Amino acid sequence: MTIKDNWKNILKQQDTYIWDIPKEFNPGMLVDGRVYASESLLKQIVTDKSLDQVVNVACLPGIVGYSLAMPDIHWGYGFPIGGVAATRLENGVISPGGVGFDINCGVRLIRSNLKLKDVQERMSQLVEHLYNKIPSGVGSRGIIKLNLAEAKRVLAEGSQWAVANGFGVEEDIIYTEENGKMAQANPDIISNKAIERGSTQLGTLGSGNHFLEIQVIDQIYQPEKAKQMGLEEGMITVLVHTGSRGFGHQVCTDHLSIMQKAVQRYRIVLPDRQLACAPINSPEGENYYQAMCCAANFAWANRQCITHWLREVFERVFRISQRELGLNLIYDVAHNIAKMELHQLQGAEVKLCVHRKGATRAFPPRHPDLPSKYKEIGQPVLIPGDMGRGSFVLIGNEKAMRETFGSTCHGAGRVLSRGAAIKAVRNRNIAQELRERNIIVKARSRDTLAEEMPEAYKDVSEVVNVMDQSGISSKVARMRPLGVIKG
Amino acid sequence: MKNKFKDFELVEHTADIGLKIYGKDEKDLFINAARGMFFLITGSRISLAPESIRKYYALESEAPGREDLLVTWLNDLLYIHFTDLVIFDDYIIDYISEEVIKSKVRAVEIKDSPYQIVKEIKAVTYHNLQVCQNKNGIWEANIVFDI
Numbered sequence: 001m002t003i004k005d006n007w008k009n010i011l012k013q014q015d016t017y018i019w020d021i022p023k024e025f026n027p028g029m030l031v032d033g034r035v036y037a038s039e040s041l042l043k044q045i046v047t048d049k050s051l052d053q054v055v056n057v058a059c060l061p062g063i064v065g066y067s068l069a070m071p072d073i074h075w076g077y078g079f080p081i082g083g084v085a086a087t088r089l090e091n092g093v094i095s096p097g098g099v100g101f102d103i104n105c106g107v108r109l110i111r112s113n114l115k116l117k118d119v120q121e122r123m124s125q126l127v128e129h130l131y132n133k134i135p136s137g138v139g140s141r142g143i144i145k146l147n148l149a150e151a152k153r154v155l156a157e158g159s160q161w162a163v164a165n166g167f168g169v170e171e172d173i174i175y176t177e178e179n180g181k182m183a184q185a186n187p188d189i190i191s192n193k194a195i196e197r198g199s200t201q202l203g204t205l206g207s208g209n210h211f212l213e214i215q216v217i218d219q220i221y222q223p224e225k226a227k228q229m230g231l232e233e234g235m236i237t238v239l240v241h242t243g244s245r246g247f248g249h250q251v252c253t254d255h256l257s258i259m260q261k262a263v264q265r266y267r268i269v270l271p272d273r274q275l276a277c278a279p280i281n282s283p284e285g286e287n288y289y290q291a292m293c294c295a296a297n298f299a300w301a302n303r304q305c306i307t308h309w310l311r312e313v314f315e316r317v318f319r320i321s322q323r324e325l326g327l328n329l330i331y332d333v334a335h336n337i338a339k340m341e342l343h344q345l346q347g348a349e350v351k352l353c354v355h356r357k358g359a360t361r362a363f364p365p366r367h368p369d370l371p372s373k374y375k376e377i378g379q380p381v382l383i384p385g386d387m388g389r390g391s392f393v394l395i396g397n398e399k400a401m402r403e404t405f406g407s408t409c410h411g412a413g414r415v416l417s418r419g420a421a422i423k424a425v426r427n428r429n430i431a432q433e434l435r436e437r438n439i440i441v442k443a444r445s446r447d448t449l450a451e452e453m454p455e456a457y458k459d460v461s462e463v464v465n466v467m468d469q470s471g472i473s474s475k476v477a478r479m480r481p482l483g484v485i486k487g
Numbered sequence: 488m489k490n491k492f493k494d495f496e497l498v499e500h501t502a503d504i505g506l507k508i509y510g511k512d513e514k515d516l517f518i519n520a521a522r523g524m525f526f527l528i529t530g531s532r533i534s535l536a537p538e539s540i541r542k543y544y545a546l547e548s549e550a551p552g553r554e555d556l557l558v559t560w561l562n563d564l565l566y567i568h569f570t571d572l573v574i575f576d577d578y579i580i581d582y583i584s585e586e587v588i589k590s591k592v593r594a595v596e597i598k599d600s601p602y603q604i605v606k607e608i609k610a611v612t613y614h615n616l617q618v619c620q621n622k623n624g625i626w627e628a629n630i631v632f633d634i
Contacts, residue, residue: 048501075501077614077631101609101633138607139569196570207607208634246569249609249633253562256613260555273554273613417499418634447530447605487607 003051011035011042011051017470020066021055028059028271034066036404038466041071044415044458048075050082056271057085061279062092064345064352068404070359071466072413072458076100078274081358081414084407086343087280089351093268094285095277096259096292098355100336101252103292104299105210105243107382108176108332109393110307111229112325114236114318116216119482122317123214127440127483129313130212134306135204136487137444139246142203144305151195152187154202158297159332162304167203172304174371176332177361180300182293189287190294191254198247198298203305207444207487209452210242212310213384215391215479222476225377225395229330231477238327239391239479240306241384243336248295255288280353289338296337303332330393331380335360335410343405354405362396362408362473381473385412385460387441387452388434390480392464394473408473409464412457421456422447434484443486452486495523500631504606505615508628513553514580516618516626517560517588524561525574527632530605535576535595542573542594553585554618557628560588561611572597609633 003010003021011019014034019042021033033054037045045051050073057079058067064086073082078097087093119126135142146154154161159180162168173179205212217235220226231237244251259276262268262284268277278284311327318325338355345352363370363379370379381394389412400406416424430449431441443449467473498505506523510516525533535541548563550556567573573594582589597604610633617629 050501077503077612077633138604139572193566193570197566250566253610257550257555257559260613261551264551273616276613414501417501418504419497419499445605 002049003055004046004049007046007051017466021051023058026055029055031058031063032066033058033069035069035073036466036470036472037071038462041458041462041466045073050075050080053078053080054083056275057083059271060085060087060093060095060275060277061268062087064088065405068407070409071463072358072409072411074413076357078272079355079357082409083357084355084359084405086352086354086405089280089340089353092280092353093277094280094289094338094353095275095355096252096255096288097274097276098357099252099292099338100357101249102243102336103248103251103295104334105336106299106303106332106334107239107241107384108303108307109330109382110238110327111231111330112236112238112327114325115234116236119214119236123440123483126214126313126317127442127485129317130310131442131485133309133313134212134485136206136485138207138487140204140206140487141200144202146199146202148195151199154301155187155190155294155297156185157181159300159304162301162308167305167308172307172329175329176300177334180304180332182296184290185293185297186290187294189291191250194247194250194254197250198245201245201247202298202302203309204245204302205242205306205485205487206245207448210487212306212485213239213481214483215239215481217477218390218480219478220476222474225476228373228377229380229393229476230328231330231393237479238310239382239384240303242302242306244295244299245302247298251291251295255291258284259288292338296334300332331382333360333382341406343401352405354407356407358410359407360410361406362394362400363406364396364398364401381408383409383411383460383464386454386457387481387484388437388439388454389460390478392460392475393477394464394467395476396473397471399471400473404472408467412460412463414456415458416456418451421453422450424455425450425453439481439484441484441486445487448486494519495526498629503631503633505629505631508630510626513583513626516628517557517580517583518578520557520561520628520630521564521575521578524564524608524632527606528568528604528608529574529602531602533574533576533602535600539595540599542596544592544594546590546592548588549586551586554616556586556588557618557630558611558613558616564592565608565611567594574600574602606634
């Protein structure tokens with residue numbers, strides 16, 4: 001029996017927004033499952049098989065705490081999207097399925113000195129120029145061509161390679177998670193296939209749910225914290241959502257195949273083959289982590305190059321200097337990644353492997369990994385919504401460290417499959433509908449627009465409110481879309 | 488030649504997309520899986536005019552079992568598709584066992600074809616992966632793609 005058929009009896013409500021799946025539900029579960037959701041979101045969540053995937057993840061060797069699900073959870077492959085799982089280093093596993101194919105898919109937010117009145121007249125022009133400058137769409141290729149030696153430097157250095165090569169400023173590195181570089185990256189173990197797929201795709205947006213969005217801040221929830229971040233109502237911002245492109249996809253493909261054999265070798269029993277994993281301290285586990293770090297670095301370099309080009313476009317369109325534009329990076333967060341982090345477990349500080357698949361790191365004030373500007377307020381968390389509704393800036397709270405291994409939600413979460421979305425918009429013109437709401441959208445593919453229409457997603461406000469009301473991460477600002485570039 | 492049965496059908500999945508694939512034998516199943524995957528990528532059944540510029544690839548894929556072999560073969564085709572910007576229109580399987588497939592595949596560069604890429608498949612997953620022969624002797628497979 002799936003949870004869908006009997007969820008009212010299986011799920012145990014702990015408080016308004018917390019629902020547990022006791023480990024007695026399935027003999028393979030090593031820990032309870034825990035879902036953060038409002039009752040109305042939960043009623044959507046139980047309609048797919050994502051909670052069965054929460055149960056499957058709870059069976060992974062070495063898992064501690066809970067198999068966690070954020071309110072944007074939906075059915076993925078292996079892990080649910082919106083899932084968090086932490087495993088012990090000494091007896092736990094690392095799973096490529098707990099990260100996903102798009103390693104370090106993530107979001108970055110750039111502020112500006114521009115106000116709504118400055119951009120309204122030029123929005124079409126701005127969207128057109130950004131669309132022409134930044135390669136997007138299926139299989140998009142960039143203008144940067146990397147030879148083998150240079151590609152390896154990107155994989156080792158991440159966004160630090162990009163800044164050193166003129167694609168950005170030193171300050172960008174400070175405001176990127178991990179300073180845009182995971183030091184454990186080992187380019188020497190990367191397959192030729194992955195290098196080849198990555199060598200033409202640096203500085204490309206890609207397709208699917210990836211986008212670049214020009215926005216205006218239309219609501220501030222915590223003025224002091226917003227001020228500390230450099231955000232204010234009426235400010236124009238830019239949100240970039242993309243990942244490690246074909247490079248990361250190939251790294252995941254390569255290592256999933258290796259992990260299938262590792263599962264046999266280490267006699268790991270799994271309920272779903274896509275959860276294939278290996279002990280963290282095994283050669284297979286270590287190699288995957290080092291390769292994953294390379295892909296994470298590729299993604300940070302990718303978003304950094306895109307940032308550089310969007311700054312150039314703004315400069316050209318508004319004919320004012322970079323200094324006057326003030327296009328400064330607020331923060332860059334990964335939402336598909338595994339990290340080795342220190343957490344409290346039963347009164348002791350232990351290093352754990354935290355898998356976040358469709359979940360965002362949300363470290364609290366005074367965490368040592370935060371840049372000094374955010375030390376007193378906590379880590380900025382960036383939550384993109386859909387093309388028609390807003391996006392949010394949140395801030396990480398201490399409760400996230402106690403309950404969710406320093407994690408929160410990552411977005412709105414799909415409710416319609418892509419096919420269902422295309423069927424639902426037949427005879428509708430999504431671009432025109434958005435234009436009537438003063439949102440200019442430019443996309444390579446009409447299907448992408450249909451698949452990504454606002455109704456295909458949960459209401460991001462409802463998702464964010466769960467994390468805010470739970471005390472995991474608090475709302476700081478909301479941005480409304482003005483112009484969107486899609487693949 | 489007209490198929491006596493469906494070669495593949497789409498299976499909806501919230502975040503991704505799946506295919507149910509049929510074949511009268513294993514070779515047929517693997518070929519139909521490749522056709523289904525490129526149907527997802529182009530939105531069309533690929534059929535090229537004889538004068539189209541063609542490229543040929545000899546592929547040898549290995550994996551530790553039939554299900555893994557299907558994933559590996561499709562991922563090998565995806566890799567060529569991404570790096571050489573081609574799509575495939577003909578597949579000849581010279582040899583297939585549970586662990587090895589040797590094939591010759593015919594491709595055309597996308598820019599020289601009448602087709603467009605409408606969907607980027609990131610990878611072939613192992614999620615709900617199944618290959619079996621039904622009681623009527625028809626081979627069936629379930630595959631989920633990450634898109």
